[in-house]
Amino acid sequence: MIRTGNAYREGLRDGRQVWIEGERVRDVTTHPALKPIVDVKARMYDMAFEAAHRDTLTYVADNQRKSILNRPPTETKDWTDKLAAVDAVLKDIGGVVTRVGDETVGEMWSLQDGRDVLAEIDPRFADNIDRHIAAVRDDDLFHVSANTDPKGDRSLAPQDQDPDMLVHVTRETGAGIVIRGAKYETAAAYADQAFLKPTVGAWANNKLSDYAVGCIVKMGAPGVKHICRGGFAGRGRVEDYPLANRFDEVEALVVFDDVLIPWEDVFFYRHTRAAQFIRGTLHRYSAFPYVLRLMYTADMMIGAALWNAKQTGLDTLQAVREKLADLVCYREGINAHLTASIAMAERSPAGLLMPQQSMLFAGRVFACSQLPAMMHIARELCGGQICVTPGAASFEGAESGAWLRKFYTLNQNWQADDRRKLLAFARDLLNSDYAGHRLAFAQFAQAPHFNHLAAVYNSFDFSGPLDFVRRAADLSPRVTGGA
Ligand SMILES: Cc1cc2nc3c(=O)[nH]c(=O)nc-3n(C[C@H](O)[C@H](O)[C@H](O)COP(=O)(O)OP(=O)(O)OC[C@H]3O[C@@H](n4cnc5c(N)ncnc54)[C@H](O)[C@@H]3O)c2cc1C
Structure with missing residues (x-):
């Protein structure tokens, strides 16, 4: 129940x-x-x-x-x-x-x-x-x-x-x-x-x-x-x-x-x-929901960075679009690993359907190891204002508020309140103590990086590459894929 x-x-x-x-x-x-x-x-x-x-x-x-x-x-x-x-x-x-x-x-x-x-x-x-x-x-x-x-x-x-x-x-x-x-x-x-x-x-x-x-x-x-x-x-x-x-x-x-x-x-x-x-x-099933969360983290980074570019009118610049595309490649890379791991799912010894293991574990390495670089791209796209903007209390203050409303109102569409909210969100996603903690969480909370790599090594079927090279290099037929 x-x-x-x-x-x-x-x-x-x-x-x-x-x-x-x-x-x-x-x-x-x-x-x-x-x-x-x-x-x-x-x-x-x-x-x-x-x-x-x-x-x-x-x-x-x-x-x-x-x-x-x-x-x-x-x-x-x-x-x-x-x-x-x-x-x-x-x-x-x-x-x-x-x-x-x-x-x-x-x-x-x-x-x-x-x-x-x-x-x-x-x-x-x-x-x-x-x-x-x-x-x-x-x-x-x-x-x-x-x-x-x-x-x-x-x-x-x-x-x-x-x-x-x-x-x-x-x-x-x-x-x-x-x-x-x-x-x-x-x-x-x-x-x-x-x-x-x-x-x-x-x-x-x-x-x-x-x-x-x-x-x-x-x-x-x-x-x-x-x-x-x-x-x-x-x-x-x-x-x-x-x-x-x-x-x-x-x-x-x-x-x-x-x-x-x-x-x-x-x-x-x-x-x-x-x-x-x-x-x-241990993680043959649970790596899937773990990595899935990083796809949503990627969505938050894309959303924060693109809203910021829209607010400031920078979204028309080709160089800005390329950085956004880098974030999208990260997001879609996670999506591709997860989707493929289910499309190629395998029957487990107990009869459950487990995501295809080397695809899932390679996806975990990709999602976790690239996160610091992706956070940096998102931080760069959001600009320095995420760490220098005064808090909500200053926007509410009678005197400070008037100045902040003046400098944080961008145009008719973007009033100071929405600008402040987006910058606060981006700071907490990318720059705050909490943001740093979440980055450590992604790197460690399921297992440390060396263990993520061991899972890839142990789940990948090396016989394909070994056989391919055995034939391509014309190695002796006596050489087999085994150790
Ligand atoms: C935010 C967060 C949440 C967590 N949540 C949980 C949880 O819910 N449940 C849980 O059980 N644990 C949790 N952990 C703990 C986490 O699993 C451990 O931090 C992780 O297993 C690494 O152990 P350690 O911190 O003791 O590092 P250590 O074992 O001291 O390792 C430190 C570093 O040394 C190197 N190293 C160590 N051993 C080897 C090796 N054999 N080969 C290669 N390099 C090596 C690696 O670079 C490694 O990262 C969490 C950690 C964090 C940061």
Whole structure:
């Protein structure tokens, strides 16, 4: 059954332990740094009940409405439905949010593809993943992703330093396993639960087996402590920072202080092969919604830059049009990778339809690695005024306002108020603390760049180029495409 926004908010009032800037947060739904993004997620839930959006965001199965975003994909339409649902949400909220559930739920579908690996340890663990995927689908839960530990000194084995630097199992009880450690997690403080698994690393080593654990952690469970970074919302007026005040997706260092994970929430533990499997396949579905968000970021950059050129009459210059075309090539490059990955989709071991992997992962490298250069083009097109323009209060001031209205009114079409609004939007998109944070988010939040490249290397079928060159260079027929 789909949930309402208020049911989601009520679920967050579970006594969870959250701190921000050293202050204990009693209710994440009302704290100024967290309320805006909780409201966005609540709005997503409420949209699903509205006649205008119901059929775009939900489908009916077993006589119940369920979220299209949580539906495991089995056919092409499931992916095009997800595209339409994300489009409806982002247009409704008027901005880009990434870690709102659909981008993380796919991590569990990857683990379902490794059912056989889980069953090697204990068949109950394979059943647990099936049950959890069904629970997200049927109960409309908000899942986040717990991958990255603090890790400490990487030149030392975890056993040779504070062992909590990587999440590990400390003991088994009749009720479940007990874990200790910490993970960095976007959105954890206002999510229902996280899929916790080992971080990027060499999981072949048996010495690491205490650390090879995968499970579901309830975000309000005893011993789970969310230490959030400072929020961007509320640092300046919404008129001056329209994106930071509405769409900041707050990260936390989530500490697991001897947290009991019930057996029904355990997917694997003390099993490095399972850790290896999940690290190798984690983003086979979830890279799609992640990269999709960058297409909308590109649209925001194109829109901001072109409106600015129109306001100032610079849109007729060929050199300006070429820079806009560079932004369009970026946007369409992302679009092409995503479209092709669905057109060429592949059947997964568990029978799901996964985007064609090398196309998807090459698209992720393209979208993330080119973003800094594209932001710079958009910043250049918007000009220096985005960082020197006074704030809304100065436009409202009796004396300063008169001067600002004079210099920011461009012609009959473009009055000072619209000029100020566009410049504030562009600043928050390209130049503000929030803009810099979003750039780091794109580079790291799913995995670091070297891991994005490893995914491309591991998914591309090299036999085509090898065979092509074997023939073209007239290599011996004994030479094959294999290693
Ligand atoms: C905004 C933001 C949101 C995030 N959200 C989440 C989240 O929701 N869930 C989550 O689990 N994590 C999240 N993270 C954490 C993110 O996954 C990590 O930052 C990332 O995995 C890199 O780990 P690290 O920061 O510890 O960097 P390190 O491991 O210290 O690496 C730093 C750099 O060293 C180099 N390097 C390190 N190891 C290698 C290697 N083996 N090969 C080549 N180069 C290497 C790379 O240049 C790398 O970028 C988030 C991070 C950010 C910035």
